[in-house]
Amino acid sequence: MGSKMSLNLLKHYQKEVAEGQIQENPEQVHVLKVLDESWQQATKRSIFPWRRHALKSIHVYIYGSVGSGKTMMMDMFYQAIPGDKKARYHFHHFLEQIAQSLKALQGEKDPMKQIVKELAKQYQVVCLDEMMVQDVVQAMLLRELLPELMEQEVMLVLTSNIAPQDLYLNGLQRERFMTVIEHLQTYAHVMSLNLLTDYRSERLPMPEKTYLVQKDLLPLFKSYAKHMKQDIIFDTVLEVQNRQIPVKAITESMVWFDFENISEIPRCQRDYLEIASRFKMVFISQLRPFKESDSSSVILWIYLIDVFYDSHTKLVLESAANMEELYLQGPMAEPFKRTLSRMHEMQSQWYWDI
Template identity: 35%
Template structure:
């Protein structure tokens, strides 16, 4: 336990904080009550454990559909805790940190134990958002990492769109991930937010004949008719011409073509990408993390209608992922199903996740209305979160009206 961690009853707990916010912007949702009460109970257990460190505590795994308030509730709990001894990260950022730490401890015996002890010295409570495992490298690490973290007494609070038992559901070599599922089930209480309200949509009032979205957030302007040249010129009118480039920027030690961009990390930093330059090529989550951290505003033009008919493809050879007898097991070929553009869609989802997480401003032009952007493909479930986030991030007024 970090030396500075001290959770006391003098602090206002999550339930009281939640109740104080009702009647303002917070919309009452009875389906959230079990979750906020569970978080409040966890908060009180942590206060009591400060006096009795030997008492073990189970964390919480909050899961449910998009917009049900999982992140809001977890963050409310997080901000009620004392400043010391807590860590809150998006799951992708958490895994990026773990991979970086593994590089730093390369060659040492039991590096996961070292990393877990380092994390435990930093935080008593580990919160991460959007727990969703799709990478086999991450899947192989997590069981050993969580085992070490739980042995160090770290308490986990996580959010996800899916229940614990469905994590990495169709992943390669999933049987090697099952110990991680068992650990999560043993060390967290799983709680389903099963309400029917999407809280990101509460303050929206849409006209069925209007193709643009009338919204509530300051982060984004979305339209099929935005004049990006005019917007870029207006947004950079106080920026010296010498710091504006029209070729490429270096992200994660690779050049990515841009239409225009200011210097990275400059005041009012701005970058304008073509969709295909950013989502068609070999881009990773790390690229999008660096872009979101480097630029205050991102402009993305030419987003096509995405997705298409789902087909079966031979993806890899080997039978370690437990494919069925009718799925080419006799030849060792692994068959997966997805639409031809789904690799681009997955990158687009990752990009929006990072811009949302880091609160970057976004301007977006699409070939079709947003509601028609992705209607068919293997990522319908994942894209629902993206659509909900774009709705939340959007603003109806002229993007230059406040300038």
């Protein structure tokens, strides 16, 4: 019965290797085996719910260095799952939806239980990419959410650059967050996936014109507007999340911001999610290097890149510095490595062809 429920992930992986799309790696093979086995366990639980406590864990947590193939493994798994009882989110987008649902249920009894039960009705599998806990609000939300979610018949697959024991390291009230770490370590298959090569860096480089150092973006903005046959409105405001943001220029499918208006407080992740849903291309000028003390701006920039990357939003940047000089040191230096890698990927030809 198990073979009938298999997703045959290794067969698909070996086909990609044979075609030269990827290089075979034993660690990736192991991850795919665990994902396939966990899927089979999850399927058995749905068929034989009375056996759930006798079966192995169905949750998977994959962590490793930037470019090690974590997201590729998760996406290969997700695409192989039949039917529509599945969901894939960027981790922060998922938390944002949970927070909005909690707000809508404010005043009701056990709102988190209601939310989790509804998720369990809709999905058999939930994939969450790039787990990273950055503040006490996220930490306490996860403290309430994750144990409830892992108790349901929903298979969770999470990717992260960070091992479970290092999540929210040195964070405020971290002792209260430890229950999240304990649940991950106890109820999930935790696997490390570390490679020396960042596969995103090997992809085709983007055309040089999409990252400009101290050059005017206006000619490029005008050329894209002309190509798409769209009128330009200059020096206006854009309403996002019921707040006005100054913009240098806007068309039906493009918008141009100065850095200080898009990546500094009071901007938030909800703003980026709405912008990504409304525009195909985003131009940002006057991007400046981050200082060591610029943690809030760095976090917002990480959010921005993650949201735009996940939605395939095309990004054109003008900066006072080369990309590798944007953030040389500070408390967010480690997670910013992933952001740089994604920025490089977003400027490759294949990304622009999506």
